[in-house]
Amino acid sequence: IDSIKSIITPTPEGDCVSLVVPSRGEYGIEEGLQFGFPIRSDGTSWRVVEGFxxxxxxxxxxAITTNELIAERQEIKAILANS
Structure with a gap:
């Protein structure tokens, strides 16, 4: 619920929230990987805050978190392939 509120409520100026969204390559994270990023919203759309x-x-x-997420994704793919 808090995540949805963070998207539909404008983020106060100078602030950001952390949300898990698909990466578009920000901060060197593999594109498509679901990752927690600093986000700002205008109440109708959101964007990843870059430049930190x-x-x-x-x-x-x-890097540790990225590697863990990639490994977990591979494990899930293997489970789904065998079901």
């Missing part, structure tokens, strides 16, 4: 400076620690954590 990420230090090495943040980049390493994002």
């Amino acid at each position: 400076d990420l230090d090495d620690f943040a980049k390493s954590k994002i």
